[in-house]
Amino acid sequence: MQRFLNFGGKMEQAIQIINLDIQGMTCAGCVNSVEKALGNVDGVDLAEVNFALNRAAVHYNPEIANPSVLESAVEEAGFEAQRLKDTEDAPEPSEQSEQEYLKFRSKMWLALGFSVPLVLLAMGPMLGFSLPNWFAPETEPLRYGLIQLLLTLPVLWAGRDFYTKGISTLLHRTPNMDTLVAMGTAAAVGFSLWNLFGTQLNAEGFYFETAGVIIALILMGKSLEAKSRSRASAAISSLLKLRPKEAVLVHEGKESSISIDLVHPGDVLRVRPGSIVPADGIVVEGSSFVDESMLTGEPLPVEKTVGDHGSSGSEVTGGTLNTNGVLTIRVQRVGGETTLSRIIRLVENAQLAKAPVARLADQVAGVFVPVVLVIAAFTGVGWWLSGASANEILGYTVAVLVIACPCALGLATPIAIMVGTGTGAQHGILFRNAPALEAAHRLDTLILDKTGTLTEGRPKVTQIITVDTKNQKQAQTELLKLASAVEQGSEHPLGRAVVAEAEKQNLELCK
Known part of the structure; x- marks a missing residue:
């Protein structure tokens, strides 16, 4: 572009x-x-x-x-x-988000599976139940600490990315949320190890469960974020599904099925009834009605025929549905140049663009982490100067580090834009950019001109008129049965509307 x-x-x-x-x-x-x-x-x-x-x-x-x-x-x-490649075999956005969700979910369950017993072990005496003497903190503090350490190690493994990314961003002088989590949990684990293997064994100084719970909860939040992204990007995926995987190539009178990636401008393709038009082109043989509702919003199919007296045939758009006839088309545009690809690109660009409120949120989040690190340092120094114990200093400092993660601040607005533009695309409304979406709440007048914009987008039977006025009900039923019998194999929306009305009235269709 x-x-x-x-x-x-x-x-x-x-x-x-x-x-x-x-x-x-x-x-x-x-x-x-x-x-x-x-x-x-x-x-x-x-x-x-x-x-x-x-x-x-x-x-x-x-x-x-x-x-x-x-x-x-x-x-x-x-x-x-x-x-990012502009190819049709690239993973769909929702597919990528779903893979990310599954990855975080497996890590979350691993962390929760060891964090729950770790919390019960550490908080048991506070919850009012006593532990067996062979690993109780009063009688066997070393064994008590080693068991907590063994339960903590799998949790640290599940959250290892926090440490690798947190340290990396810190070295690059761009600290982020991972830095906060890594520093907070590392401080808790390090202080616990000091009380376990240091000069004096102190069971009251074990904070293994703090690190375990923090990592488990953060991973749970990551899983929910990935799930939200998967749902929000479903709109682009639904548009991508309109692209057929294969096309029927006509060469020297013979048909062969080829991958859509191998189609080039000038190729002649055959489109059968009920098939998706594989690419933009013009009709060179046959006639049919094509459902273009995904493109124009019109509920009724548009007739496509060969041109008369040497004129070009009707244009067809990739992604539209051929309803009843067989069409032979000559390809004009493929890949990223098709109308459907441009629509998809428009939706993607609208989701990538930032609304003014999103820019403000990112600017705040950009300075948030360094400010939190400074506040945490002042917190620790302040409590140290006040004469607090090492346990208190660690507790307050870690609390400042881990509760100040700005993930929701930067995720809420992008997710809202994705959902808004995606839902609009599913209903035929395309936003050119994010600022247009943000400005939509100030609209007080909306002017519409397209048939189908304010309707359901599909025809249905509203009235049946017969010549026989004496037995009108019976005549209407008989007429509907005959009409539905004729149309039950049709792909035309008017024919489907007749069949739907017959099914609604529980009529037995003639074979």
Whole structure:
């Protein structure tokens, strides 16, 4: 994708737009770090990162910057970047989010499975029940601590990504939520190990359960976030499903089934009744009615025929439904140039774009983590100066670190934009960008001109008129039975409406 800049009548170099898949982002603070890294590259005009989609849209001047430089800038910031291919075999957004959800869910259950007994073991005396003497803290504090340590290790393994990413972002001077979790839980585990293996064994200084519960709860939150992203990106997936996987190629009078990826402009394809039109093209043989409701909102199919007297035939759009006749079409546009692909790209760009409120949230989240680290440091120093015990200092400092995670701050707005634009696309409403969606709440007048916009988008029988007025009810029933018998094999919406009315009245259709 590209656009041109015009200054003083001179056409400048086209600004290219590339979409990158960003991996390693865990909170809104990461969004700010990636945008800052991309924005600092010479030649970058604009960089927008969407946390919910894990994607970045970068506008750059190809004479100054290139995709490799952009990828390197992201990697230097501690994240992974990969160019998004415009191919039809690329994983669907909801499929990627579903895989991410399953990954977090398995880690969550592993962490919960060991955290629950760990909490019961650590909090048992406070909950009013006593532990067996062979590992009670009063009689066997060493064994009591070792059991807690063994239960903590699987939880730490489940949350290992917090430490690898948290340390990496800290070294790159872009601390994020993982940094907070890693520092808080590492402090709790480290202090517990000191009380277990240090100069004096102190069972009251064990905070293994604190680290276990924090990691388990954060993983639970991550699972819910991934599930939300999976549902929110279902709109693009539903549009992608309109793309057929195969097409019927006609060559020298013979038909052969080929992958849609092998179709090129100029190929002649055959589209049978009930099939999806595989690509944009013109009709060269046959006639039929094509359901274009996904494109225009019109509930009734449009007739497509061969051109008369040498004129071009009717145009057909990929993704529309051929209802009743056989069409032979000559392909004009394939892949990313088709109308359906442009619609999908419009929805994706609207979801990638940031509304003003989203920019504000990301700016706040970008400075949130460093501020929290400073507050946690002041908290620890303040309690130390007041003469508090090491246990109290650790407890207050860890509390500040782990409760101040800004994930909801940066996730709520992108998810809302994804759901809004996605739901609109499913109902035939396309938003050009996120600011348009945000401005929609100020509308007080809406002007509509398309048939089907305010209707259900499908015809139905409302009245049956017969010549016989004496036995009108019986005549109407008989007429409906005959009409539905004729139309029961039809794919035409009017025919389906007649059959639906007969089924509604529980009429037995003639064979």
